């Protein structure tokens with residue numbers, strides 16, 4: 453299934469919360485939805501989940517216009533809001549059963565689905581617990597289970613990692629991976645971008661309701677690194693490398709700065725990073741030169757911009 457958002461708009465009084473937003477992705481993909489606070493992420497997700505009506509634009513799941521046919525669309529959407537279940541005295545089992553009934557699942561089908569979903573979200577041992585007795589991470593899993601009971605092809609998750617401890621975050625990441633392996637599309641908003649970079653196939657980056665970038669990570673990276681051209685107008689190739697030496701770090705930085713074709717030398721943690729003009733052979737030649745000069749090299753690697761760095765430079769307006 454293809455999810456297509458086309459020129460979406462939403463206004464609250466004078467605030468244009470979502471301003472002409474267009475992007476797309478499909479089942480089998482995880483797309484990260486990133487932007488600073490108040491950028492319009494929740495508003496967009498609520499419209500994609502048919503909980504709010506757009507003031508303009510359209511949203512399609514394949515050929516289905518979800519604004520004009522919200523009932524049909526709801527079968528295809530699992531929505532995990534940013535707040536957690538609060539029905540204090542309900543047990544996990546009753547809570548999930550309630551939603552499975554609401555989706556019209558009957559008897560055997562319902563118990564089969566609930567069994568699968570609770571096993572997938574690792575809740576089988578918690579079914580009799582009341583919701584009020586659960587930790588944040590457990591509630592998060594209940595919320596995920598709830599959004600999966602009708603087996604939707606699209607899962608929309610609003611800041612699911614917020615407030616989770618590192619272990620629960622790793623578990624969440626595993627669950628998201630498992631969902632795409634089962635052929636679902638996952639659209640997930642977060643501020644914790646570094647973690648998403650590992651599992652995301654693509655991203656939609658917005659600010660003040662407007663689209664800054666959308667596409668696969670490759671497309672976004674390519675789009676932000678406008679190629680430099682040489683004197684003949686040919687594209688100049690550049691390798692980004694990180695080097696860790698056992699000693700003589702300062703000396704290395706100076707030496708790099710003096711080498712032709714080596715630029716943007718900087719210390720980043722324990723690594724010296726630099727841009728080397730040329731193709732991968734140029735990076736190999738640099739390593740050979742360092743060894744010739746008796747640097748004790750512990751690590752020499754190509755680095756790629758990750759989503760976090762990219763997001764920071766795009767939202768800071770460094771990349772137009």
Ligand SMILES: Nc1ncnc2c1ncn2[C@@H]1O[C@H](COP(=O)(O)OP(=O)(O)OP(=O)(O)O)[C@@H](O)[C@H]1O
Pocket residue numbers: 464467468469487488489490491492493494495496
């Ligand atoms: N129901 C509402 N009534 C009035 N203004 C609203 C409403 N919902 C959102 N807004 C405004 O719309 C803008 C976008 O808000 P939204 O919650 O979509 O952002 P967000 O990207 O999800 O932010 P956060 O990361 O802080 O959750 C904000 O300026 C917000 O104040």
